[in-house]
Amino acid sequence: MGNVIEVRALAKIFGDQSALENVNFQVEKGETFGFLGPSGSGKTTTIKILTGQLRPTSGEAQVFGLSSSSLKNREYRKKIGVLTDNSGLYNRLSIFDNLKLFCDLYNVPVKRIDEVLGLVNLTDDKKKIVAKLSKGMLQRVLLARTLLHEPELLFLDEPTSALDPANSKQIHDGLRRLNEKGTTIFLTTHDMSEAETLCDRVAFLNKGKIQLLDEPKKLRRQYSDSSITLELKDGREIVLPGGVQGAEAIYKYLSADQVVSIHSNEPTLGDIFVDITGRELV
Ligand SMILES: Nc1ncnc2c1ncn2[C@@H]1O[C@H](COP(=O)(O)OP(=O)(O)OP(=O)(O)O)[C@@H](O)[C@H]1O
Secondary structure, three states: OOEEEEEEEEEEEEOOEEEEEEEEEEEEOOOEEEEEOOOOOOHHHHHHHHOOOOOOOEEEEEEOOEOHHHOOOHHHHHHEEEEOOOOOOOOOOEHHHHHHHHHHHHOOOOOHHHHHHHHOOOHHHOOOEHHHOOHHHHHHHHHHHHHOOOOOEEEEEOOOOOOOHHHHHHHHHHHHHHHHOOOEEEEEEOOHHHHHHHOOEEEEEEOOEEEEEEOHHHHHHHOOOOOEEEEEOOOOEEEEOOHHHHHHHHHHHHHOOOEEEEEEOOOOHHHHHHHHHOOOOO
């Protein structure tokens, strides 16, 4: 597939504080890659370096084969979209008119507006005035704006923080549709369920260092104790070991028609993060 992002021995020091230390990872074309870590772990610093807003202290961050010193370049900026929390929208204008202004500014045909509004599920709302939008809708308008020029690579810094579950789901659906169309997505979050639903691979960042990097499914399997929980009709919940011993017990309860549900006890990404770092992801 080829790598869109290649980061080698990346370090960033602010004054006497180390924000990133020996960070190494690659993001493949078409992948949704999650950068997970608690507040202050270095997620935004990484995005700023990858989008040419900050220079690394040492190491290399290449995107589309361009080195970090070239990431301010115009051609590069055309290929990327960056979703930030600074709105820059005109409150008194409609969603459509706001997006039209950006089309004019970036030389994008106006017909693209309907495509991006479809992607973020706002087609029926395009005449609404920005000042009257909910936080979730506003975030979707910002995502739509980010997509107007059809970026190949999308950087999203905490795209659903402060959104309720329904609005987060709308954003997630839009991101999945984009990814299916081939857009590579680099996402930072401290929301583990967001990472589980969206990401092909995740890196756990703690105090500026990557602690673990793999597919969520593989991580959950690797850190699973293979035990199984049975919920029984008499209200009991029993935890059984995996293997033959567990299978025999499950068979016994099933034969006696006592089972309501059976599920494996795989840890969540949040559990694994706490396990590895001793820290909660907040
Ligand atoms: N411009 C700056 N000057 C000095 N220190 C900074 C600067 N930017 C970031 N830092 C420090 O670098 C570390 C990493 O910050 P960063 O914003 O990358 O973390 P983060 O993981 O994005 O956190 P959050 O989830 O709260 O946004 C923090 O300790 C932060 O205080």
